[in-house]
Amino acid sequence: MASTYSGTLNLELQTTGENSGTWGTITNNNLQKLESAIKGYVSVAVASTSDSLTASDGSTTDEQSNAIIKLTGTLTGNTTMQCEAVESWYIVDNATTMGTYTLNFKPAGGSGTTDGLIAGSKHLLYTDGSTMFDVLDDAGNITANGTLDVAGNVNFDGGTFVFNEASADLDFRIESNGNANAIFVDAGNDRVGIMNASPSVPLDVTGAAKISGAIDLDGGAFTWNDSSANDLDFRCETATLDDAFFIDGSADKVGFGCQDPSDAMVEINQSSTTAAIACLSLDQDDTDQEFIKFEGTTASDQSSSLTTDTSVGSLTGHIRVNINGTDYWLAYYATN
Numbered sequence: 001m002a003s004t005y006s007g008t009l010n011l012e013l014q015t016t017g018e019n020s021g022t023w024g025t026i027t028n029n030n031l032q033k034l035e036s037a038i039k040g041y042v043s044v045a046v047a048s049t050s051d052s053l054t055a056s057d058g059s060t061t062d063e064q065s066n067a068i069i070k071l072t073g074t075l076t077g078n079t080t081m082q083c084e085a086v087e088s089w090y091i092v093d094n095a096t097t098m099g100t101y102t103l104n105f106k107p108a109g110g111s112g113t114t115d116g117l118i119a120g121s122k123h124l125l126y127t128d129g130s131t132m133f134d135v136l137d138d139a140g141n142i143t144a145n146g147t148l149d150v151a152g153n154v155n156f157d158g159g160t161f162v163f164n165e166a167s168a169d170l171d172f173r174i175e176s177n178g179n180a181n182a183i184f185v186d187a188g189n190d191r192v193g194i195m196n197a198s199p200s201v202p203l204d205v206t207g208a209a210k211i212s213g214a215i216d217l218d219g220g221a222f223t224w225n226d227s228s229a230n231d232l233d234f235r236c237e238t239a240t241l242d243d244a245f246f247i248d249g250s251a252d253k254v255g256f257g258c259q260d261p262s263d264a265m266v267e268i269n270q271s272s273t274t275a276a277i278a279c280l281s282l283d284q285d286d287t288d289q290e291f292i293k294f295e296g297t298t299a300s301d302q303s304s305s306l307t308t309d310t311s312v313g314s315l316t317g318h319i320r321v322n323i324n325g326t327d328y329w330l331a332y333y334a335t336n
Contacts, residue, residue: 005057008086009033012058032060040066046073052082075101082108089126106132302335
């Protein structure tokens with residue numbers, strides 16, 4: 001009876017009494033193929049967009065019997081490299097020049113890895129004879145005791161990400177296209193910097209910040225322009241007023257309803273002719289206290305903000321006020 005061949009490594013299975021004089025050679029070939037399957041290496045140049053590893057019964061020169069396969073050459077289109085449709089495993093080094101093309105590795109008649117082979121990368125693969133699997137596509141827990149460099153995308157899906165679980169003095173940094181410290185965690189000082197590498201407070205932002213949600217300040221002070229920069233304005237906008245509250249940083253003035261307070265330290269401007277609302281409303285619930293308190297320098301003439309002079313100028317006009325729902329007129333007099 002003639003020899004047969006194994007399905008996975010194509011080893012020659014000799015029958016009793018055959019191959020007289022060549023039995024030793026055939027056995028050595030089988031041992032060499034086993035050695036290649038365990039530790040063998042071969043470099044294969046991709047020759048076309050649909051290529052296959054060589055596989056020969058009993059031969060020691062077939063490509064697919066090797067454990068480690070290095071693929072080389074320049075792709076001319078989206079390419080598929082095939083092995084035999086048998087159970088096996090490989091370490092594949094993709095050293096091809098891919099350009100914009102893809103390279104897949106699969107068993108004949110079956111399907112390849114989900115994302116294909118990555119340029120310049122090494123893959124640990126196995127196949128059940130119909131599908132090729134990349135072990136690291138869905139590996140379990142991985143521990144790296146050294147530096148882990150990732151050149152492609154990193155996708156965290158279905159689990160949490162914890163940096164520095166041991167609470168060591170290890171900084172964390174994310175670099176953007178134009179800033180080496182887009183996000184910087186100063187581990188030793190328990191601070192976070194955005195666009196800076198030396199945060200001086202728990203959250204230190206260099207540059208503009210835009211917040212679309214609510215801000216809750218609880219338990220601490222809020223300071224605007226702590227460095228006393230000369231010309232930094234502060235503005236609060238409402239649904240209809242661009243300058244509901246405005247601080248003119250260079251003029252040291254505050255405006256309500258205006259962005260250029262100039263007539264006083266505090267200016268209230270109700271600029272709408274149809275708003276039907278007063279400029280200022282005072283509600284004093286402490287019945288034994290005044291509504292307004294004035295402090296200034298008193299003089300006997302009209303040279304100061306307060307005067308004891310009873311001979312002020314003539315009655316000039318009246319100002320409309322509302323007291324407890326009733327309108328009244330307050331007289332004002334011209335200065336002498």
